[in-house]
Ligand SMILES: *[C@@H]1O[C@H](CO)[C@@H](O)[C@H](O)[C@H]1NC(C)=O
């Protein structure tokens with residue numbers, strides 16, 4: 001019983017190690033771990049993943065919002081300048097964590113769902129993430145009386161529907177669909193940060209409205225994971241959210257209302273980071289308790305701790321200390337060297353920071369945070 005609900009069952013660890021092994025081998029040049037660790041893998045995952053599917057928001061959107069909103073500022077230079085040399089709809093100067101993950105798996109960058117035209121475009125998977133997307137439905141926010149003008153109507157449920165449609169277009173029998181599911185890696189997130197973000201932006205009560213949203217958002221994500229498992233998914237990665245109290249967007253938003261004791265030693269807003277931890281804790285506990293078949297691996301990717309590590313020890317990782325909490329691109333001004341900045345535009349990270357997040361995820365951040373603990 002215990003092993004079927006534990007994230008740390010031997011099967012899980014074997015699978016984690018093998019995932020780690022595959023990822024390290026495909027990118028040996030950048031591996032941080034000593035070669036000795038690579039020998040520890042089991043054989044549960046076979047030859048890796050033939051496909052990857054991603055659900056989420058702007059942290060993973062590789063062009064969906066840009067397809068419906070081509071004139072958005074995020075679809076113009078300098079967005080995309082570092083890696084692609086042109087805007088791609090990614091909310092960064094270059095690649096995102098999902099892109100680095102695809103590279104490690106030996107897959108091409110995932111086609112944004114709204115950009116693809118034929119099944120061939122999705123041979124290696126698809127990316128359903130849409131910037132601004134929420135876990136809860138648009139209807140939910142409308143009923144709360146929120147101004148929903150700026151909330152894109154592509155919540156988690158909508159993305160899951162897209163996925164269903166795609167699965168049926170890729171395979172006609174139940175057996176083939178199960179096969180596709182079991183050979184695919186699912187990256188579910190991050191998703192849910194915007195649910196709180198819209199409420200913060202519209203001055204909703206933290207105690208009465210924002211904090212009580214946590215169980216609802218968590219349950220929504222839980223339901224989506226259960227649907228994927230029912231369809232036959234075997235490997236699902238669920239990232240937590242970033243430390244919101246260190247995002248320039250929130251630092252600016254609350255600047256006038258905060259006093260010195262509201263900040264931690266690194267200049268981040270303490271209560272806001274506490275809230276991020278609280279949300280991630282709820283997510284971890286849900287993942288810990290979700291009933292599942294022992295052949296299923298659910299991995300929590302600790303984006304929170306990874307970004308805090310960058311903020312606390314920037315120089316060690318090649319970033320500039322003075323601009324740890326300053327966006328590279330702000331009010332039309334671009335910094336000289338985005339690779340030394342963590343924040344790209346105040347809300348999203350630079351390619352350099354996303355690369356660090358991806359590497360950290362592949363090199364062990366799963367294991368440390370798989371427990372239902374703070
Ligand atoms: C985007 O801008 C172009 C050129 O100004 C315009 O023709 C087009 O209608 C706009 N598209 C949308 C979706 O707003």
Ligand SMILES: *[C@@H]1O[C@H](CO)[C@@H](O)[C@H](O)[C@H]1NC(C)=O
Pocket residue numbers: 147148149150
């Ligand atoms: C809702 O938000 C939009 C976009 O920010 C704004 O133009 C509009 O005036 C707002 N509507 C109301 C009723 O506040």
Ligand SMILES: *[C@@H]1O[C@H](CO)[C@@H](O)[C@H](O)[C@H]1NC(C)=O
Pocket residue numbers: 201202203
């Ligand atoms: C939110 O509240 C702050 C301070 O109470 C105020 O300065 C700001 O204009 C409000 N914003 C909105 C969107 O109502």
